[in-house]
Amino acid sequence: MSAIAATMTSRPSPMWQALKKNRLSWVGLGLLAAIVLVALFAPWISPHDPLQQNIAYRLEGPSAEFWLGTDSYGRDVLSRLIYGTRVSLLVGFVAVLIAMLIGSTLGIIAGYVGGMVDRLIMGLVDVLLSFPTLLLGLMIAAMMGASLENLIIAIAITEIAPFVRVARAPTIALKQRDFVDAGRALGYGPMRLMRVHILPNMVSDVVVLGSLWMASAIRTEAALSFIGLGVPPPAATWGSMIREGFENILDAWWLTVFPSVAILLTVLALNLLGDALRDAIDPKTRSERA
Structure with missing residues (x-):
């Protein structure tokens, strides 16, 4: 019996095997x-102070001293790009985490309770989905004002609806399963059934959606920062850097190109990882790859 248990323990899971076969997942x-790592070690790898201004070096192109050039205030673009990584990842992660917690909770409640509660929650979701993500974030950020906290809240609100839908659908199916009926027979309350029996069986779907929507959150943050509703200056953000470069696009191409490439690489990494996780948890996709 112990040998069988050891064999079962050491056997890799189908999800892990699917991830190992997907080379793009490792790229992402x-x-x-x-x-x-760039965001974590920004103070040590940044060659200059991202806020230090030096008009004498205004709008200098890439050189040995300033690898990615300088902006209209003489600030080092590379240093600001590195520190902007912190803002984008922080906003993306925290906003998606908030949306994931609120949306998953509402989705599980709607799917499990049903009836009027389900109709009320899904009606609210339909209202949120009727607005384009960027437009809804723009409206909320404009009403709340430009700050890091308000930006996170605005983006989180725009991303609650997808998590509600993703959590609700499997909940409706899971609440009819035998193990949930067994829990009811043992006298477990709805909160315990939702927390212990339903949530663990759908958390993988929510995590995959979170990785994909984090990319959307980073794009939304850059768009709101571009129009001045993001983190207030002089903080370095990719969206505000692109905005400044847009005003000098004919004379200083590097101001828009390098922040745009940073957004592209980050979104690409998250999408590759999210697609790989989605394929790994999908039994049909795993069987096709086998």
Whole structure:
């Protein structure tokens, strides 16, 4: 019996095997890990102070001293790009985490309770989905004002609806399963059934959606910062850097190109990782790859 147990313990899971076979997942994971390391070690790898102004070096192109050039205030673009990584990852992660917690909770409640509660929650979701994500974030950010906290809240609100739908659908199916009926027979209350029996069986779907929507959150943050509703200056954000470069696009191409490439790489890494996780948890996709 112990030998059988040891064999079962050491056997890799089908999800892990699917991830190992997907080379693009490792590309996304490696790229995302590099971006996270840049954000964590920004004070040590940044060659200059991102806020230090020096008009004498205004709008200088890439050189040995300033690898990615300088902006209209003489600030080092590379240093600001590195520190902007912190803002984008922080906003993306925290906003998605808030949306995931609220949306998953509402989705499980709607799917499990049903009836009027389900109709009320899904009616609210339909209202949120009737607005384009960027437009809804723009409206909320404009009403609340430009700050890091308000930006996170605005983006989180725009991303609650998808998590509600993703959590609700499996909840409706899971609440009819035998193990949930067995829990009811043992006298477990609805809160315990939702927390212990339903949530663990659908958390993988929510995590996959979170990785994909984190990319959307980073794009939304850059768009709101571009129009002045993001983190107030002089903080370095990719969206505000692109906005400044847009005003000098004919004379200083590097101001828009490098922040745009940073957004592209980050979104690409998250999408590759999210697609790989989605394929790994989908039994049909795993069987096709086998």
